[in-house]
Amino acid sequence: ETGVTQTPRHLVMGMTNKKSLKCEQHLGHNAMYWYKQSAKKPLELMFVYSLEERVENNSVPSRFSPECPNSSHLFLHLHTLQPEDSALYLCASSQGAGGNEQFFGPGTRLTVL
């Protein structure tokens, strides 16, 4: 039990759909992250939120839109995705900037048709 949950675990969507990925952490952390993991590339950091403010956007296309309404919840809103966006999307959290450990959720396996 990592204390970080993600829903849904699997998602299949068409290129014209709009969907959202949800992440919730139960660890009392104040920083949250979205990563993309695909067969072609190692883990790619997408977004970092600290104290509910976005502190890093790693050149992610605008069809991915993050939202962090509070320190326990993180969303990734998806629209007009491409097949190459199919990947495992991992959420993580940590305590503070410079925290040693990032705790990961189980991921959402996204398939874009």
Add this chain to the structure above:
Amino acid sequence: GEDVEQSLFLSVREGDSSVINCTYTDSSSTYLYWYKQEPGAGLQLLTYIFSNMDMKQDQRLTVLLNKKDKHLSLRIADTQTGDSAIYFCAERGGGYNKLIFGAGTRLAVHP
């Protein structure tokens, strides 16, 4: 630039030791990490080492750091079938709380 490299596959016999290697490029890295990912799961932090250390041992795990060569290794003693997973090396690189991950080493343990 920041880069972390690992070999992609390692196969060992049950009971033997496994050694997973990693090289990194950012000499200013303060922490280096090993994460484990089992099938269908997220990443789990196994251990980490601070850059002013050259060795850290935690039960069956031994981490060695050669800062001069920017080389990190993870040794798993008495490897078991439950150790079969992908192991990611990561360095704390530049940017705000940013981890740079390697591509992962898939460890297969066979009888």
